[in-house]
Amino acid sequence: GGMQALAQFVESARAGQAAFTQVVTTPPRQEQAARSKTSSGQFEFQRPGRFRFDYQKPFTQTIVADGTTLWMYDADLDQVTARPQEQALGASPAAIIASATTMQALQKDFELSEEPRRNGQDWVKALPRSKDGQLQSIRIGFAPAASEGGAPQLATLEIVDSFGQQSLITFERFTLKPSLPASRFQFKPPQGASVVMQ
Amino acid sequence: CAHAPSAPEPPASQPAQAGRRFWQGRLALQVESEPPQSYAASFTLSGTPEAGELHLTSPVGSTLALMRWQPGQASLQQGAQTETYASLQDMTARATGAPLPVAALFSWLRGQPQASADWHADLSRVAEGRLYARRLQPLPTAQLKVVFEP
Numbered sequence: 028g029g030m031q032a033l034a035q036f037v038e039s040a041r042a043g044q045a046a047f048t049q050v051v052t053t054p055p056r057q058e059q060a061a062r063s064k065t066s067s068g069q070f071e072f073q074r075p076g077r078f079r080f081d082y083q084k085p086f087t088q089t090i091v092a093d094g095t096t097l098w099m100y101d102a103d104l105d106q107v108t109a110r111p112q113e114q115a116l117g118a119s120p121a122a123i124i125a126s127a128t129t130m131q132a133l134q135k136d137f138e139l140s141e142e143p144r145r146n147g148q149d150w151v152k153a154l155p156r157s158k159d160g161q162l163q164s165i166r167i168g169f170a171p172a173a174s175e176g177g178a179p180q181l182a183t184l185e186i187v188d189s190f191g192q193q194s195l196i197t198f199e200r201f202t203l204k205p206s207l208p209a210s211r212f213q214f215k216p217p218q219g220a221s222v223v224m225q
Numbered sequence: 226c227a228h229a230p231s232a233p234e235p236p237a238s239q240p241a242q243a244g245r246r247f248w249q250g251r252l253a254l255q256v257e258s259e260p261p262q263s264y265a266a267s268f269t270l271s272g273t274p275e276a277g278e279l280h281l282t283s284p285v286g287s288t289l290a291l292m293r294w295q296p297g298q299a300s301l302q303q304g305a306q307t308e309t310y311a312s313l314q315d316m317t318a319r320a321t322g323a324p325l326p327v328a329a330l331f332s333w334l335r336g337q338p339q340a341s342a343d344w345h346a347d348l349s350r351v352a353e354g355r356l357y358a359r360r361l362q363p364l365p366t367a368q369l370k371v372v373f374e375p
Binding site for chain 2: 049051053056059062064080082086088090099101103104105106108119120121158159161162186188189190192194221223224
């Protein structure tokens with residue numbers, strides 16, 4: 028089931044990469060119909076604590092966690108924002124994929140529970156323990172292992188924030204690796220970009 | 226006699242812009258304090274300066290803040306807390322989060338200059354979905370960059 032797949036992933040997936048598609052859906056409000064925005068790009072991670080989301084479409088945006096600092100670069104705005112990683116990440120979905128190396132560590136930040144099988148995936152629900160009210164729930168979907176005896180594949184992250192906004196991230200061509208070059212998780216602000224540490 | 230040529234069509238976007246009530250894009254605000262502070266977020270702005278909503282989300286898609294206003298009342302929601310204010314102007318003046326010139330944004334995003342003692346806006350690239358503005362006062366000065374769908 029989902030919990031077993033998550034345990035196997037957290038404890039055995041050292042590093043990996045995948046293509047991702049993200050659909051952010053804002054619920055209908057006052058005079059606004061529901062709206063959704065789709066973006067896509069490449070995701071890479073190296074445990075513990077390093078990952079990067081390279082958004083390519085519809086615009087270029089890079090998010091890199093180098094283990095201590097979370098860097099966010101928006102090419103159009105030519106702006107880099109940097110924040111201490113644990114301040115920015117503690118109860119965020121990225122912590123699930125790239126930080127915790129044991130279920131106990133994950134259970135420090137999240138209340139984990141098994142969910143029924145749905146569209147061919149095994150699911151876990153993660154409720155953030157921190158009461159800062161940012162995130163309402165995170166659901167993690169695992170697809171069955173590609174090959175016999177192989178590890179289940181992280182396939183979906185469903186994140187709902189406290190305003191009901193849903194972010195659905197689906198991963199494709201998820202390939203695990205023993206490790207990735209450290210340079211993949213080092214961020215150097217581009218020449219001339221305005222950089223502000225928060 | 227030949228018909229007088231009809232007046233040239235105003236640029237296609239002109240009438241549409243006047244009645245426009247929805248914009249979305251990304252913004253970065255840098256307050257030149259010591260140390261400097263910066264806010265970067267995706268946004269959707271809807272409605273009018275009298276009644277509307279500004280929704281700020283993080284690059285990864287979770288809500289940072291939701292500002293809503295209507296005659297006589299304005300509210301700022303961040304995570305679990307909600308602060309209420311008497312008006313949009315009152316909220317943007319006192320809200321501790323990003324001190325954004327929300328009312329002026331409605332005009333700037335349409336390419337219409339908005340007289341403001343505090344902010345100076347560069348509307349030269351609004352047709353390409355780029356807007357820059359500098360806050361001259363109150364100090365510290367601040368710089369706003371907006372990329373939006375024109």
